[in-house]
Amino acid sequence: MITNQETGTHVDEVAAGIYRICTPLDIIPGGFTVNSYLIADDEPLLFHTGYRRLFPITLEAIGKVMPVETLRWIGGSHFEGDEYAALNGFLAAAPEATPFGTEIGVMTSINDFADRPARGLRDGEEFSIGSRRMKWLYTPHVPHGWDCGILFDLSTQTLLCGDLFTQPGANMPPVTESEVLTASEGMRGMMDYYAHATGTSSILERLAGLHPSMLACQHGSAYRGDGAALIRELAGTIEKGNGKLSARLPVMTA
């Protein structure tokens, strides 16, 4: 459903009760998308607020699915504009909503930025939003940000995977069953958006161990299929790239 003709914002239910709110942007050649995910339940949850300047557009889109004041949880993967910048607008519009993020993110940024105190989630912490249980995984530096974390809906096996598998382009389907790794590797080649961290493979293996059936990407299509296999393929690609990089680096001797 198109919710704003001017911006081309649209809302699609990508898994049971999980709505992808997508706004195309022209911030890079060929276009880009910013997605927020709205999860319907007794305590509705919004993952990624979108940019501050998109607030009225995202608000309008949410209003087509549910009254915005019913939101109870508002969070994101890590503290950047597309993840949190519209937070205070939503806190004003939804007076009973609690902001959330990873413990480190709450300590370093969110509690300073937000108009109400935020809940910092521990690694592995689970919480209920009604009929669903959500699980938080702390994923420092994967793909970037000391404060990075990822949310998993245990009921639909949906991994709200933030910037993992970021795909460029403005006109992609809400859901695809074709792999998204080629496109996201194209993006990684264009913009080196992954931290060069030592723990990446083990964190990705942990995410694969959840066996997600959907990867709800913040940029691009959501992927429905064997999420574990795709995550392991990503880990292998990154490892191979690191191998090539270290082979190119001169050996330092004292």
Ligand SMILES: [Fe+2]
């Ligand atoms: Fe990011």
Ligand SMILES: [Fe+2]
């Ligand atoms: Fe993002």
